[in-house]
Amino acid sequence: MSAMFSIGLSAALILVDASSLIASDVIRAGDLVTTANVSLEEGDAAPSSEEVIGREAKRTIYAGQQVTLDNTRPARLVTRNQIVTVKYIKGGLEITTTGRAMGEAALNEPVSILNLQSRQLVQGIVQEEGWVLAQ
Secondary structure, three states, X not given: OHHHHHHHHHHHHHHHOOEEEEEOOOEOOOOEOOOOOEEEEEOXXXXXXXXXXXXXXXXXXXXXXXXXXXXXXXXXXXXXXXEEEEEEEEOXXXXXXXXXXXXXXXXXXXXXXEEOOOOOEEEXXXXXXXXXXXX
């Protein structure tokens, strides 16, 4: 019990000197959070700016509102109807084709892709460069 209390107390002490990210401009839904559209202000505890910068707004965030992990999401690398490169890799074999994304997805998220050659739906995981690794 005392270990939990000391952890809670140290967390509370960290929150005393907390700063929060505040939107300095209107950030529209789907726009990326950048250092140009937010500012750091003293106040409530917030995630560090490194965690929020580069994410996209889930909904419009007006100037003066706090920017948090709750009102942002990882940036979408693939959007619905986008033509993407699809790769199937097994050992030394690599097959590459193109497909149409049937939904949106961020890095390491699953997405359905319509193979444009075979007209079959395949599932894949979005990779850092924006291509999809078929499973």
